Amino acid sequence: xxxxxxxxxxxxxxxxxxxxxxxxxxxxxxxxxxxxxxxxxxxxxxxxxxxxxxxxxxxxxxxxxxxxxxxxxxxxxxxxxxxxxxxxxxxxxxxxxxxxxxxxxxxxxxxxxxxxxxxxxxxxxxxxxxxxxxxxxxxxxxxxxxxxxxxxxxxxxxxxxxxxxxxxxxxxxxxxxxxxxxxxxxxxxxxxxxxxxxxxxxxxxxxxxxxxxxxxxxxxxxxxxxxxxxxxxxxxxxxxxxxxxxxxxxxxxxxxxxxxxxxxxxxxxxxxxxxxxxxxxxxxxxxxxxxxxxxxxxxxxxxxxxxxxxxxxxxxxxxxxxx
Amino acid sequence: xxxxxxxxxxxxxxxxxxxxxxxxxxxxxxxxxxxxxxxxxxxxxxxxxxxxxxxxxxxxxxxxxxxxxxxxxxxxxxxxxxxxxxxxxxxxxxxxxxxxxxxxxxxxxxxxxxxxxxxxxxxxxxxxxxxxxxxxxxxxxxxxxxxxxxxxxxxxxxxxxxxxxxxxxxxxxxxxxxxxxxxxxxxxxxxxxxxxxxxxxxxxxxxxxxxxxxxxxxxxxxxxxxxxxxxxxxxxxxxxxxxxxxxxxxxxxxxxxxxxxxxxxxxxxxxxxxxxxxxxxxxxxxxxxxxxxxxxxxxxxxxxxxxxxxxxxxxxxxxxxxxxxxxxxxxxxxxxxxxxxxxxxxxxxxxxxxxxxxxxxxxxxxxxxxxxxxxxxxxxxxxxxxxxxxxxxxxxxxxxxxxxxxxxxxxxxxxxxxxxxxxxxxxxxxx
Numbered sequence: 001x002x003x004x005x006x007x008x009x010x011x012x013x014x015x016x017x018x019x020x021x022x023x024x025x026x027x028x029x030x031x032x033x034x035x036x037x038x039x040x041x042x043x044x045x046x047x048x049x050x051x052x053x054x055x056x057x058x059x060x061x062x063x064x065x066x067x068x069x070x071x072x073x074x075x076x077x078x079x080x081x082x083x084x085x086x087x088x089x090x091x092x093x094x095x096x097x098x099x100x101x102x103x104x105x106x107x108x109x110x111x112x113x114x115x116x117x118x119x120x121x122x123x124x125x126x127x128x129x130x131x132x133x134x135x136x137x138x139x140x141x142x143x144x145x146x147x148x149x150x151x152x153x154x155x156x157x158x159x160x161x162x163x164x165x166x167x168x169x170x171x172x173x174x175x176x177x178x179x180x181x182x183x184x185x186x187x188x189x190x191x192x193x194x195x196x197x198x199x200x201x202x203x204x205x206x207x208x209x210x211x212x213x214x215x216x217x218x219x220x221x222x223x224x225x226x227x228x229x230x231x232x233x234x235x236x237x238x239x240x241x242x243x244x245x246x247x248x249x250x251x252x253x254x255x256x257x258x259x260x261x262x263x264x265x266x267x268x269x270x271x272x273x274x275x276x277x278x279x280x281x282x283x284x285x286x287x288x289x290x291x292x293x294x295x296x297x298x299x300x301x302x303x304x305x306x307x308x309x310x311x312x313x314x315x316x317x318x319x320x321x322x323x
Numbered sequence: 324x325x326x327x328x329x330x331x332x333x334x335x336x337x338x339x340x341x342x343x344x345x346x347x348x349x350x351x352x353x354x355x356x357x358x359x360x361x362x363x364x365x366x367x368x369x370x371x372x373x374x375x376x377x378x379x380x381x382x383x384x385x386x387x388x389x390x391x392x393x394x395x396x397x398x399x400x401x402x403x404x405x406x407x408x409x410x411x412x413x414x415x416x417x418x419x420x421x422x423x424x425x426x427x428x429x430x431x432x433x434x435x436x437x438x439x440x441x442x443x444x445x446x447x448x449x450x451x452x453x454x455x456x457x458x459x460x461x462x463x464x465x466x467x468x469x470x471x472x473x474x475x476x477x478x479x480x481x482x483x484x485x486x487x488x489x490x491x492x493x494x495x496x497x498x499x500x501x502x503x504x505x506x507x508x509x510x511x512x513x514x515x516x517x518x519x520x521x522x523x524x525x526x527x528x529x530x531x532x533x534x535x536x537x538x539x540x541x542x543x544x545x546x547x548x549x550x551x552x553x554x555x556x557x558x559x560x561x562x563x564x565x566x567x568x569x570x571x572x573x574x575x576x577x578x579x580x581x582x583x584x585x586x587x588x589x590x591x592x593x594x595x596x597x598x599x600x601x602x603x604x605x606x607x608x609x610x611x612x613x614x615x616x617x618x619x620x621x622x623x624x625x626x627x628x629x630x631x632x633x634x635x636x637x638x639x640x641x642x643x644x645x646x647x648x649x650x651x652x653x654x655x656x657x658x659x660x661x662x663x664x665x666x667x668x669x670x671x672x673x674x675x676x677x678x679x680x681x682x683x684x685x686x687x688x689x690x691x692x693x694x695x696x697x698x699x700x701x702x703x704x705x706x707x708x709x710x711x712x713x714x715x716x717x718x719x720x721x722x723x724x725x726x727x728x729x730x731x732x733x734x735x736x737x738x739x740x741x742x743x744x745x746x747x748x749x750x751x752x753x754x
Binding site: 071072073074084088092093094095158159160161162174177179180181182183184187267268270271282283285286287289290 | 409410412413414417431434438440516522523524525576577578579580581585588589715716719720724725727728731742745746749750
């Protein structure tokens with residue numbers, strides 16, 4: 001279990017850019033032979049090139065392509081169309097605004113339901129109750145599974161004809177029919193339950209790691225002062241979890257913006273469950289693809305991510321530097 | 324930004340990095356796999372295949388083995404997962420494709436022909452033309468009137484039912500729209516689901532639209548509509564949706580949450596009376612007795628001017644890539660693939676489809692196959708299916724969600740149709 005914990009956390013934290021090789025101190029520089037320098041150069045250079053090619057060039061290329069139409073056949077067929085793609089997207093695409101809305105709902109639900117639940121579970125497990133390892137494993141299990149697999153599992157539960165829920169409550173008959181997957185008023189919430197089921201475990205493990213870092217003497221002191229359990233949590237423990245909360249918020253925003261696999265497996269982003277990531281995919285992948293249009297949607301997704309993430313990170317880092 | 328770079332470096336740079344970068348890694352890998360180095364070997368023809376499922380894969384392999392035995396020419400097959408093959412067809416054909424590749428008839432073939440990514444094969448058709456009915460000739464031509472495609476097999480769409488159910492309730496096969504609606508009403512009274520329906524994958528509804536539209540408005544209008552020439556706001560299209568609205572209450576409830584396989588089960592378990600789908604629905608009838616009980620009829624006539632003259636029959640076959648390394652042998656191979664002998668071999672291993680040729684040996688056909696074959700052979704015009712008759716990007720990003728919306732809310736059809744038309748214009752205007 002413990003290895004999974006340590007593996008999961010770096011994904012959440014901001015990853016340092018690859019290629020940042022340790023700098024040699026001036027006085028020791030002479031000790032490096034030509035070969036050492038070559039090795040170091042390769043170790044730093046190759047990842048840098050890969051990073052630039054696979055991250056920056058692609059991002060910039062897709063921004064450029066957002067102002068073109070291109071079917072992916074021959075580079076001569078790329079045509080500049082200016083803001084046409086965006087205009088079409090905002091004014092004509094019936095799936096675009098629902099998709100933006102669903103991404104927002106996705107974030108709100110994740111932050112309101114599974115995140116406090118994860119915190120609650122973590123606090124309970126931190127008390128070293130009996131079988132706490134068993135509970136920990138049980139709650140963490142969904143996090144280990146891929147979202148696509150979770151999608152398949154929950155489909156078995158939600159399937160309107162043969163699924164668990166409808167079979168148990170008898171809602172698979174004409175007249176009483178509940179269409180969990182197809183009904184646009186229901187399907188988003190059905191999927192969000194599955195997403196929350198996984199997210200709660202994820203949050204639990206983050207908070208559990210945060211709680212391990214709380215100095216035991218703080219608890220002791222508050223116990224000596226006669227604070228109740230709730231008071232201890234509210235006034236002593238929770239404030240010390242501030243760095244963890246930062247990570248949790250960023251992780252949840254990212255989860256909401258990159259939501260894709262679960263929905264893609266569940267119903268392919270049909271009415272009621274449209275998401276930006278799915279619109280990007282359905283426009284770009286395929287035999288006669290609309291690469292320009294799909295890129296325009298991707299740019300919108302990128303802008304939303306930046307608007308949310310950048311100010312928050314700036315504020316957080318400024319605060320931490322001051323502290 | 325791209326135009327400022329010098330030409331040769333722009334190409335290599337973008338081919339290498341940009342391709343992977345923009346479209347997701349893996350795409351250039353496919354083109355790299357093509358050709359497989361056997362370029363100059365005059366005794367080898369390379370063939371890119373999307374037949375990755377075990378049954379068709381073996382059936383195709385049998386054809387190539389028979390050809391090698393007959394001609395001494397090796398067919399070097401490069402099989403890709405069929406979905407991957409379809410998604411990457413663009414970059415595959417632009418890279419170093421195999422001499423011959425498997426593909427679909429219809430707009431999907433014409434699109435690549437018009438882009439210059441396929442070689443016209445009029446010479447092949449001079450040899451094989453006599454083997455095919457008129458409708459197949461029409462299907463194999465590009466927009467420029469040249470032949471680009473060799474059909475191998477085909478399967479029709481129709482309304483499926485169980486003989487025993489029709490017998491039990493004394494139903495008769497409806498041939499006109501009024502009979503069809505009356506039958507639906509009667510089935511509902513008899514506590515059956517009149518029309519099984521599952522549109523979770525979003526494509527089955529396209530088939531229902533096709534049937535009603537070409538019965539009501541005829542083949543020519545249907546083709547124009549699919550090609551982006553006719554308007555979706557045309558009163559004729561509105562009429563199609565009105566007719567659909569009329570029978571929508573008889574369709575199985577909750578269809579957007581149900582797969583076609585699950586819908587087929589309601590027909591198999593005799594809870595539903597009818598089911599409109601391709602003959603592949605038979606795959607869901609695993610019990611031999613149930614399969615023998617399965618039958619179908621052509622979608623009923625709506626406008627007597629058109630009767631039942633159009634049959635939706637998706638056709639799969641072969642094309643030749645833009646600059647084959649061994650063109651002489653590729654032509655010979657295609658000539659062989661256009662014979663009944665080659666199709667016989669295929670059908671022996673995969674009996675879910677029927678011959679595309681007219682002089683086929685139908686002796687070993689099942690009853691369903693015989694009926695399907697006659698239906699196709701007797702058709703005046705063949706359509707392929709909406710996503711093969713029209714631009715796939717239009718059908719997948721606009722039509723699939725639009726029809727799902729219609730099924731849930733048939734009253735909103737007017738705003739839906741104008742939204743389809745607006746989106747269609749921008750998609751068909753590009754490239």
